[in-house]
Amino acid sequence: MLVVKIGGGKGIELGPVVDEFAEIVRDGERAVLVHGGSHETDVLSAALGHPATTITSPSGHVSRRTDRRTLEIFCMAYCGKVNKQIVEMLRARGVDAVGLSGLDGGIWRASRKGAIRSVEDGRTVIIRDDLSGRVESVDDAFVRVLMEAGKTVVLTPPAVTEDGVAVNVDADRAAAMTAAALGADELLLLSNVSGVLRDVGDPGSLIESSREGGVEAIRAAAAGRMKNKVLAAEEACRGGVSRVVIGSAGGERAIAAARGGAGTVVWADDSLEEAPGEVAR
Amino acid sequence: MLVVKIGGGKGIELGPVVDEFAEIVRDGERAVLVHGGSHETDVLSAALGHPATTITSPSGHVSRRTDRRTLEIFCMAYCGKVNKQIVEMLRARGVDAVGLSGLDGGIWRASRKGAIRSVEDGRTVIIRDDLSGRVESVDDAFVRVLMEAGKTVVLTPPAVTEDGVAVNVDADRAAAMTAAALGADELLLLSNVSGVLRDVGDPGSLIESSREGGVEAIRAAAAGRMKNKVLAAEEACRGGVSRVVIGSAGGERAIAAARGGAGTVVWADDSLEEAPGEVAR
Numbered sequence: 001m002l003v004v005k006i007g008g009g010k011g012i013e014l015g016p017v018v019d020e021f022a023e024i025v026r027d028g029e030r031a032v033l034v035h036g037g038s039h040e041t042d043v044l045s046a047a048l049g050h051p052a053t054t055i056t057s058p059s060g061h062v063s064r065r066t067d068r069r070t071l072e073i074f075c076m077a078y079c080g081k082v083n084k085q086i087v088e089m090l091r092a093r094g095v096d097a098v099g100l101s102g103l104d105g106g107i108w109r110a111s112r113k114g115a116i117r118s119v120e121d122g123r124t125v126i127i128r129d130d131l132s133g134r135v136e137s138v139d140d141a142f143v144r145v146l147m148e149a150g151k152t153v154v155l156t157p158p159a160v161t162e163d164g165v166a167v168n169v170d171a172d173r174a175a176a177m178t179a180a181a182l183g184a185d186e187l188l189l190l191s192n193v194s195g196v197l198r199d200v201g202d203p204g205s206l207i208e209s210s211r212e213g214g215v216e217a218i219r220a221a222a223a224g225r226m227k228n229k230v231l232a233a234e235e236a237c238r239g240g241v242s243r244v245v246i247g248s249a250g251g252e253r254a255i256a257a258a259r260g261g262a263g264t265v266v267w268a269d270d271s272l273e274e275a276p277g278e279v280a281r
Numbered sequence: 282m283l284v285v286k287i288g289g290g291k292g293i294e295l296g297p298v299v300d301e302f303a304e305i306v307r308d309g310e311r312a313v314l315v316h317g318g319s320h321e322t323d324v325l326s327a328a329l330g331h332p333a334t335t336i337t338s339p340s341g342h343v344s345r346r347t348d349r350r351t352l353e354i355f356c357m358a359y360c361g362k363v364n365k366q367i368v369e370m371l372r373a374r375g376v377d378a379v380g381l382s383g384l385d386g387g388i389w390r391a392s393r394k395g396a397i398r399s400v401e402d403g404r405t406v407i408i409r410d411d412l413s414g415r416v417e418s419v420d421d422a423f424v425r426v427l428m429e430a431g432k433t434v435v436l437t438p439p440a441v442t443e444d445g446v447a448v449n450v451d452a453d454r455a456a457a458m459t460a461a462a463l464g465a466d467e468l469l470l471l472s473n474v475s476g477v478l479r480d481v482g483d484p485g486s487l488i489e490s491s492r493e494g495g496v497e498a499i500r501a502a503a504a505g506r507m508k509n510k511v512l513a514a515e516e517a518c519r520g521g522v523s524r525v526v527i528g529s530a531g532g533e534r535a536i537a538a539a540r541g542g543a544g545t546v547v548w549a550d551d552s553l554e555e556a557p558g559e560v561a562r
Contacts, residue, residue: 044357047328047329047330048328048329049328072362072366075361075362075365076325076358076362077357077361078361079360079364079365080356080357080358080359080360080361080362081353081356081357081361083360084356084360084382084384084447085353087384087385088445088446088447091384091387091441091445092444092445092446093445096386096387097385097386098381098385098386099381099385100379100380100385101380103365103368103369103372103380104378104379104380104381105377105378105430105432106377142430142432145426145430149386149423151386151423158365160369160372163373164369164371164373164375165373166369
């Protein structure tokens, strides 16, 4: 079982990577596709006169400010545009794809963030109405029902709280939870970056694997949005995924390249500091 | 089994009708919700600088011109905005809803319209690249899988061709095909009109039922978009649905009102001119 997450950042060409994913499914491998849509959301937000804004936490973590109107636009971009585009591409390539958000069937159950501290012009303010959260559990039984019906599942945010509120969640971490819940061997986090760089300005400084200096070295080097990917990789590994590759979605054979180790490979057995004697399944 | 179709026209307030639908599901009745999104598509199209345009056939039938960009906007409005909004509302009301388009899992298999004749400024032109079609079959087995998993299915266009092209289809007729395929007893086509009027300018001229003058009288009175609803009602009846109510989505108890006969009721046994001795199941 393989979970592939394709980022929604600027400049990612879906054609080749969806082609390759379709090939894998047609070859009989069980695979789930998770995708983002942040660039499309930014473009749509700007066009609709509700430009994207961000929240910067006191520790420097940056996330999308998600008010009700932003969530609506978010759903249009993630669920309406990108999800249906990928489903159409897969169907045209002979794959019986079903596109769902984490809201549908409650596949991604999330907790909603309460009061969020945001640093604005040097002052810390509290935001209480943000519609964002974190995936706490995955209804893998429902995903399995779909797979047993012969469907290939294409998943995207939002997720949903226990009381039925749709929330914006990080798609990398949602993909990690999904991979763990489905007992996947491998998770690929593909985006418009080639992996974790020691020096963000030097493409030659790629950290190839957690074998080099453990997950700590990768975590220490990750900056900005890459922090979430490393966190996602660690969560997947703790959940039983053998290895996670943070790599590029670009090029003709991006999935094969990542599976072959191109990018930054996080091994489960390097990421279990809490239980050093335990062997990941 | 009940199929409710809620129109996507201007002025339809979703809250009360979704409340009522949720109540029906919580009471244990098996029901599928189908919805449109034409007004939201028009609003989004205008905001994005790609205003909606229509095709008028030589016989006067009006439909949405669906080029590639329109289909993208259509998916954002139908699948991204309205579908996820309804799913969120249902989940908040305790219903385990799953929102899907007819593209997902190939639920609505369509034929694509070939060359379309369009009357423009008095001249007839041929449009060959329109992404519109007609639902030819419904994958009711997959819908049943979802229902057996305890899910309430919320369906919306587009549909998909055999070779994987997403196409804009009429949601009333898609709902009719769905009701027939699922063996529903009843189909409600609820929208911002109260039913079929003998005189479109006189709200008092409602045709209450096909008992009055047969389906012919209803068909003869239907104008504009109402023609599709009558066609849908006839198709549902021919497919085995006992009765179809064309009624209003407005008011506090729109579903109960329609089930009680408010609107125009089309009975299967009045619509089987081709086989007058046959009794609809």
